[in-house]
Amino acid sequence: MKIEQIYTGCLAQGAYYIESEGEVAVIDPLREVTPYIERAAKDGATIKYVFETHFHADFVSGHLDLSQKTGAPIIYGPNAKTGFDAHIATDGEEFPLGKVKFKVLHTPGHTMESTCYLLIDENGQEKALFSGDTLFIGDVGRPDLAQKSDLTINDLAGHLYDSLRNKVMTLPDDVVVYPAHGAGSACGKNMSKETTDLLGNQKKFNYALRANMTKEEFIAEVTNGLAKPPQYFPQNVKMNKEGYESIDVVMERGAQALSAAAFEAAANETGAVILDTRGAQVFNKGFIPNSINIGLKGDFAPWVGALVPDVKQEILLVTEVGQEEEAILRLARVGYDNVIGYLEGGIETWVASGQEVDTITSITPDELADKMAEEKVLVIDVRRPSEFSAEHIDGAKSLPLDYISELMAEFPKDQTMYIHCAGGYRSMIASSILKSRGYDNLIDIAGGFAAISKSGRFTLTDYVCPSTLKKS
16 A cells, blocks of 8 residues: 655645555545556556545635546545536445545534545454545644534534544544644644644644643634635636546647737736736836736735636736746636636747837835935735734735735825845735825835845834744
8 A cells, every 4th residue: 555645835835645456545636647647557547436525715726627537436425416427425335445444524614515534444443534624734624614604613623623622632642633734824824834644643742632621712722813714715616526528628728928018918908917927026127018027936826816806817927938838827726727828939929010018117125224224115015914914024014915906005006115024935926006096105124024035124013933923
């Protein structure tokens, strides 16, 4: 038997490939399924099951394509209602795989269909728990993403408490926990950077698994400080539940190489968002007017999901040459299937054609400090509220990127804004969005708060450990 965790850092997501005696189960696959199929072929194995732990909100699973291409059935736990053929398992149902088997543990709470899959080896020993979003390393799944008219967030948290106590914590301490996500995912608030652990360790160190914790205490702690979920979450749930286009169709549609003239025409005719995925300090030196910068080398897909409200929005891409396919794929992972083409040859093609370009000024922290020594300036911090509360430039204004659309009126058009984040990634996103909406008086601080702190030239607020703050 072999267990392989296939971890995707930009989504903080773990898919799983389990093989025994030439039979394979894939759990919570990513949208692109060819790697699983190729891996099984290399092993001389057959994919027998596609297990889904729940209807994912933060990414579009590859369950449909993988099932259609291999013939393997899609397995969900109790309460799941799908718009496609799937096997809805009963609590306790077992699925043989070579010499091992999976046992269904229905664990409602994160969502009502949430299910863990317990791996039992050939000797009948309980070896591993594929816990989905029920149990993370250091945290548990947030209970506010699947509320219905008859279920409150407290109701769901109560179900989660019961699931953990009655189904998970009764398992042996040496069971290995394999969760669906790690640190950086918006599906929890206190996840560890570790992506696996022994259940016994989690019983000791995970705040939500304290042995003497009452249900009331659990509900209070699990529901405290939950940040607003990204806007694309319910749209991804809908796609995972009802179905979607094949990734092959999505990739073919997006891979349309456009000349500068064709790119401009497409933008004018469709109202597509122009998404520039180059690095911040490359983008700022020259970009297509009204384009938005979200760098591919960062939390690309989650930020697109947070800032582009409609997954059906048509998108035109500007990328570094050779990164077009990666950008299309990473957008599809979170349901943005309507890329209609990319600028062939990148920004150089646009410049060579004589088209207009825009720029954003970036300065160093030292240059900002010199400016602040001469006059009063407006510093805008676009980090999350918890980051700002932990430590910030004295006098800076907090306008988090996560809420930029709601806060647009707070950005002054008649005053120069000096914008920073933690490292320079988010501040350029914010600056590009502001530019596209007619804000011209803005300057980006390269290197963000990390460089600001390192410079030693600013008056900062007293540091407060983030772990003591309410998460946001």
